[in-house]
Amino acid sequence: MKRRTLKYRINWQNVWKKMRSERIRKPKIIYDKDFQIKSTEDFSNRCKWNNYEFGRTVVDILGDILDKGFEILEIGPGPGTLTIPLSEKVRKITCIEASKVNLQILKRNLKEERAKNVKLINEYWERAEIENRFDLVVCSHFLWMVDDLEKHLERMEQFSDRYCVIVQPCGRDEIVKKAFEEICNEKYTGQFEPDADYFAYVILREWSRTLNVRHFKYSFELNLEEGIRYIAGFLGKFIEVNEEVADKIRNFLIEEVGESWVVKNKAVVMWWETEK
Numbered sequence: 001m002k003r004r005t006l007k008y009r010i011n012w013q014n015v016w017k018k019m020r021s022e023r024i025r026k027p028k029i030i031y032d033k034d035f036q037i038k039s040t041e042d043f044s045n046r047c048k049w050n051n052y053e054f055g056r057t058v059v060d061i062l063g064d065i066l067d068k069g070f071e072i073l074e075i076g077p078g079p080g081t082l083t084i085p086l087s088e089k090v091r092k093i094t095c096i097e098a099s100k101v102n103l104q105i106l107k108r109n110l111k112e113e114r115a116k117n118v119k120l121i122n123e124y125w126e127r128a129e130i131e132n133r134f135d136l137v138v139c140s141h142f143l144w145m146v147d148d149l150e151k152h153l154e155r156m157e158q159f160s161d162r163y164c165v166i167v168q169p170c171g172r173d174e175i176v177k178k179a180f181e182e183i184c185n186e187k188y189t190g191q192f193e194p195d196a197d198y199f200a201y202v203i204l205r206e207w208s209r210t211l212n213v214r215h216f217k218y219s220f221e222l223n224l225e226e227g228i229r230y231i232a233g234f235l236g237k238f239i240e241v242n243e244e245v246a247d248k249i250r251n252f253l254i255e256e257v258g259e260s261w262v263v264k265n266k267a268v269v270m271w272w273e274t275e276k
């Protein structure tokens with residue numbers, strides 16, 4: 001792939017490392033022994049909310065470049081957030097998913113939606129053996145999983161004949177920030193901001209890629225227990241979430257939103273043509 005060498009470069013590497021060490025650390029949650037499995041199902045329910053609103057919006061945004069004949073490589077599909085809406089618009093999708101649990105959920109969701117043009121590979125993307133190249137390579141809500149961001153972007157381009165696409169949530173619902181401040185007794189100083197798209201943008205522009213960037217708003221509804229888990233997953237990276245803290249989250253949510261919470265977030269879609 002063609003690259004340019006810049007005289008002056010932004011030193012983003014240290015910030016990436018520090019933010020990843022906060023983001024990726026396993027949350028300390030002891031108030032419910034089934035927290036992990038329930039959260040995984042919550043994630044699937046969120047992506048299915050409003051008939052895959054998030055994924056459908058991405059597919060609409062990519063409308064001009066998608067073609068019915070496309071073969072797509074998707075990295076880290078999770079429950080099928082994007083896979084399922086995309087499968088209706090293209091010939092075939094190959095997915096590389098590391099987690100067996102997520103793969104089972106994805107299989108169930110694909111069956112529910114009668115999507116038959118999706119091939120699943122249970123492997124880590126970094127070490128998956130991929131034989132062919134694709135019209136489009138995409139990862140959605142995946143960048144924080146990556147230790148070496150440059151290698152990841154390079155590998156995306158390596159397997160793409162035409163387009164690469166990054167989809168990434170950016171920003172955080174104000175209620176989560178408020179819960180952090182009230183319950184951790186600490187000012188929210190943008191712990192998880194800017195979001196990962198910022199880093200990818202800097203790298204790709206250094207490489208001279210011209211990116212198309214579109215932001216969109218999306219939402220999903222959580223009942224009280226799901227809402228507690230959603231906030232606990234964030235707070236647990238900073239404090240231990242025991243029954244007392246879970247109760248504080250419950251009381252906070254009842255006061256702020258009642259029994260049902262419509263979370264409002266933003267996301268970004270960035271796409272570019274690969275340069276040979």
Ligand SMILES: C[S@@+](CC[C@H](N)C(=O)[O-])C[C@H]1O[C@@H](n2cnc3c(N)ncnc32)[C@H](O)[C@@H]1O
Nearest residue numbers: 076077078081097098099102124125140141145
């Ligand atoms: C945050 S979820 C995003 C799921 C979905 N793409 C979406 O937009 O909602 C990240 C997914 O990537 C998977 N994953 C994490 N690291 C991976 C890796 N190195 N290779 C393949 N899959 C990975 C996780 O198991 C999970 O299903």
